Amino acid sequence: MNDQRPTRQTRRTLAQRKRIALIAHDGKKDELLKWVGRWRDTLARHELIGTGTTARRVATEQGLDVEGLMSGPLGGDQQIGARITEQRLDLLVFFWDPFAPMPHDPDVKALLRLAALWNIPVACNAASADFMISSPYLAENYSVDIPDAGDWVEARAHA
Numbered sequence: 001m002n003d004q005r006p007t008r009q010t011r012r013t014l015a016q017r018k019r020i021a022l023i024a025h026d027g028k029k030d031e032l033l034k035w036v037g038r039w040r041d042t043l044a045r046h047e048l049i050g051t052g053t054t055a056r057r058v059a060t061e062q063g064l065d066v067e068g069l070m071s072g073p074l075g076g077d078q079q080i081g082a083r084i085t086e087q088r089l090d091l092l093v094f095f096w097d098p099f100a101p102m103p104h105d106p107d108v109k110a111l112l113r114l115a116a117l118w119n120i121p122v123a124c125n126a127a128s129a130d131f132m133i134s135s136p137y138l139a140e141n142y143s144v145d146i147p148d149a150g151d152w153v154e155a156r157a158h159a
């Protein structure tokens, strides 16, 4: 097993206005829409993005501004993952469906891996999303530890 992992951490700050991704699989979309409806006013104070279909439904059914990326099965999960890697995303609300295997399961797994790696708060269901969105940290600057990418490359370049 390759046990190589980042040895040095650095910090980044999640600003007061958070960039929040909203994603739901088809079997969980109604649940997410209901959750968004309950937190509509709070969510409106932040920057929202989502995978194509989810973003469209949140925008039309809840009247919120949401940047829509590609639909999940067409690469949207990977786009969200790229935002995380580029430190352009702060929170992930992803109601993935525990009952439905997806053709793009590898993309889903990749997205969750990057969220874990880059220390992004993730909510996978309504209860965890309630806790996350009602946290006092939501409206504050909040610092997180992240891997030191410069150190990682430096160490590997000289290995």
Ligand SMILES: O=C(CO)COP(=O)(O)O
Pocket: 023, 024, 025, 026, 050, 051, 052, 053, 054, 055, 070, 071, 072, 073, 076, 077, 108
């Ligand atoms: O498949 C998804 C996440 O894996 C979500 O994609 P849509 O929002 O386009 O349905």
